[in-house]
Amino acid sequence: MRTLDDLDVKGRRVLVRADLNVPLDGQTITDDGRIRASVPTIKALVGKGAQVVVCAHLGRPKGQVNPKYSLEPVARRLGELLGQDVAFAADVVGDSARDTVASLQDGQVALLENLRYEPGEESKDDAERGAFAQRLAGLAELYVGDGFGAVHRKHASVYDVPKLLPHAAGGLVVAEVEVLKRLTEDTERPYVVVLGGAKVSDKLGVIANLLTKVDRLLVGGGMAYTFLKAQGHEVGNSLLQEDQLDQVRGFLEEAAQRGVELVLPVDVLAAVTFAADAEHEVVEATAIPADREGLDIGPRTRELFAAKLADAKTVFWNGPMGVFEFDAFSGGTRAVAEALITSGAFTVVGGGDSAAAVRKLGLPEDGFSHISTGGGASLEYLEGKTLPGLAALEE
Numbered sequence: 001m002r003t004l005d006d007l008d009v010k011g012r013r014v015l016v017r018a019d020l021n022v023p024l025d026g027q028t029i030t031d032d033g034r035i036r037a038s039v040p041t042i043k044a045l046v047g048k049g050a051q052v053v054v055c056a057h058l059g060r061p062k063g064q065v066n067p068k069y070s071l072e073p074v075a076r077r078l079g080e081l082l083g084q085d086v087a088f089a090a091d092v093v094g095d096s097a098r099d100t101v102a103s104l105q106d107g108q109v110a111l112l113e114n115l116r117y118e119p120g121e122e123s124k125d126d127a128e129r130g131a132f133a134q135r136l137a138g139l140a141e142l143y144v145g146d147g148f149g150a151v152h153r154k155h156a157s158v159y160d161v162p163k164l165l166p167h168a169a170g171g172l173v174v175a176e177v178e179v180l181k182r183l184t185e186d187t188e189r190p191y192v193v194v195l196g197g198a199k200v201s202d203k204l205g206v207i208a209n210l211l212t213k214v215d216r217l218l219v220g221g222g223m224a225y226t227f228l229k230a231q232g233h234e235v236g237n238s239l240l241q242e243d244q245l246d247q248v249r250g251f252l253e254e255a256a257q258r259g260v261e262l263v264l265p266v267d268v269l270a271a272v273t274f275a276a277d278a279e280h281e282v283v284e285a286t287a288i289p290a291d292r293e294g295l296d297i298g299p300r301t302r303e304l305f306a307a308k309l310a311d312a313k314t315v316f317w318n319g320p321m322g323v324f325e326f327d328a329f330s331g332g333t334r335a336v337a338e339a340l341i342t343s344g345a346f347t348v349v350g351g352g353d354s355a356a357a358v359r360k361l362g363l364p365e366d367g368f369s370h371i372s373t374g375g376g377a378s379l380e381y382l383e384g385k386t387l388p389g390l391a392a393l394e395e
Contacts, residue, residue, distance in 0.1 A: 001177070001394050002168040004041070007142055009050035011106055015140035016042060016170065017157045019149035019373055020056035020074045020111075023356075027073045031359055032081075034149065035074060037373045039081050041146045041170035042109060046082070051104040053140055054078070055092070055112045055157055056147060063119035075111040086111050092118050093135040101139050112139075121156050133160035146170025149351065149374035151389030152381075158389040169393045172373065177390065179348055179370045180381045188313040188346065189215055194305070194336055196221025197319030197353060200244045205383035211254050216261040216312075218305050220297050220321035220332060224265050224285075227252070233286040236270065237293040263308055267298030269322065269329060276326040296322025297332035306339035315340055316382070318350030318375060324357045333357050341367035351375030 007014075018038040023030045038054075045052045059069040072088055079086040087110040089100040100110045115121045120132025133156040137143070143165040145151070150158050151173065169177075191214045195203055200223045210217065219227055222239035229235050230248040255262040265285040270292035271278035282298045283289065297305070309315060317340060321332030337358055340347045347368045349355055352375025358365060365371055372378045380387060 001174070001390075003174055004044055004048075004144065004168055004170065007144070007166065007168050009045055009048045009142060011049055011051075012142055013051045013053060013101065013104070013140040014045055014142045014144055015136070015161065015165070016045065016052055016054045016144045017147045017150070017161070018042070018054050018056045019147035020054075020071065020078070021058050021149060022074060024058075024073060029073055029077055031356055032077055033355060033359060033371075034373050035077055036081060037172055038146060039078075041144065041172055042078075042082060044171065045144070046084075046107050046109060049106045051101075051106060052109040053101050053104070053112065054086075054109060055115055055136065057116040057121070057150065058114050059116070061114060061116050063116065063122070065117045069114050069116070071111060071114050078109075078111060082109060084109065089113055093132070093139065097139060115155075115157050122153075123156070129156045130160055132156045133164060137161045137164040140165065143167040144170045145389060145393045146172045147389070148173050148176040148372070148377055150377070151374070151387045152377040152385070154388040159392050162392040163395065167393060173390075173393070175370075176372060176374065176377075179372070180378065182346065183314065183316055183348060183382060184213070187213070190312050191314045192216040192218065192309055192312040192345075194218045194220070194309075194315065194317040195319050196223065196321050196333075198222040198239060200226045200241050200248060203319075203379065204244075204247060205385070206379045207251055209383050211251065211258060211260055214260060216263065216308055217255065218263045218308055220265060220301070220305070220336070221319050223319070224297075225294055227264050228285055231264075234288055234290065235294065236288040236290050238288060239293070261308075263304065265294075265297045265301040266304060267300045268294035269296040269298055269332075271295045271329075274323075276328065278328075280328065295326070296329040297335075302332055302335035305336055309336075309339045309343050309345070312343055312345040315343065315345045315347045316350055317348070318352065318354055318379060320353050320357050324353075324360065330357075330361060334361050334363070337361065337363050348372065350378045
């Protein structure tokens with residue numbers, strides 16, 4: 001895979017596919033982690049005298065212009081982080097984009113409007129997607145893929161454009177791939193994976209693949225209740241995927257056969273309703289009252305999980321242990337994160353809600369070896385899938 005060092009960018013127009021898909025509250029960015037992660041590659045290109053044209057998506061406008069998903073607030077924040085103005089194009093490949101790009105001088109940066117305003121970006125039709133890719137590629141002479149959070153998508157800006165221009169991987173993508181290789185090749189053991197989040201169905205493939213690689217698998221969050229139900233326990237009103245019970249029973253059997261230690265919660269915080277101020281109590285994970293729902297792992301489980309992480313040499317964590325957005329139910333996620341920080345292991349936070357939780361809870365980001373910008377991409381890589389965006393960069 002070529003890197004920035006393999007491209008002569010001075011005085012040339014470089015299209016950078018970044019991942020700037022940040023959460024917004026109106027015009028306010030509530031978590032700028034992905035923007036900050038994109039800055040080093042953009043700065044490197046600026047320092048080499050390139051004319052940098054950044055493109056990215058935000059949300060799911062489904063091929064329609066929707067001001068709710070405009071990248072204009074992102075352009076302002078990117079400019080603050082870069083310490084220079086970032087020109088903003090009001091469209092993606094239209095008159096504004098062409099004029100904005102044409103006005104760039106060496107060392108200057110522009111950001112195009114949301115790629116997903118264009119139907120061709122996500123089109124399943126190769127011809128439609130290819131036609132849009134041609135127009136996007138026409139804005140630049142070189143391409144740098146740095147949007148790791150989108151490399152598992154076969155989208156025009158990720159998959160088709162690098163086929164049309166001399167290309168290289170940005171620093172963020174290179175770093176993410178190096179980390180993922182450490183999780184899949186010659187991994188230092190004990191290797192422990194912590195999975196949480198809402199649904200087992202979101203992680204079927206990765207669980208199946210990890211059972212062939214890990215020493216220990218800790219399961220928390222909403223998905224734990226499907227595992228507990230599969231063992232025959234009462235889970236009350238807790239989140240449950242009935243249609244996944246047979247699949248989960250198969251995972252439990254395979255873990256036992258392979259000698260993988262699969263650890264489930266032993267107690268939970270069971271609430272009367274799903275609300276930040278819900279009345280709740282600590283109950284046994286194997287006997288959740290019928291009128292209650294588990295919203296976080298309990299104190300004994302927090303101690304158990306921390307103990308199971310203490311001797312780890314490699315840890316991958318994806319998915320919160322509870323509803324961390326509610327303070328009363330954030331303790332389990334905090335406990336796991338703090339256990340990772342003190343473990344001394346090579347620790348990878350697998351993007352998505354896990355990364356958001358680290359920042360929301362005010363935990364030191366440098367306490368982890370790596371915080372990924374792409375939860376979905378990380379999981380698909382660990383599942384053993386080919387990621388279209390990485391494949392295109394490797395050609």
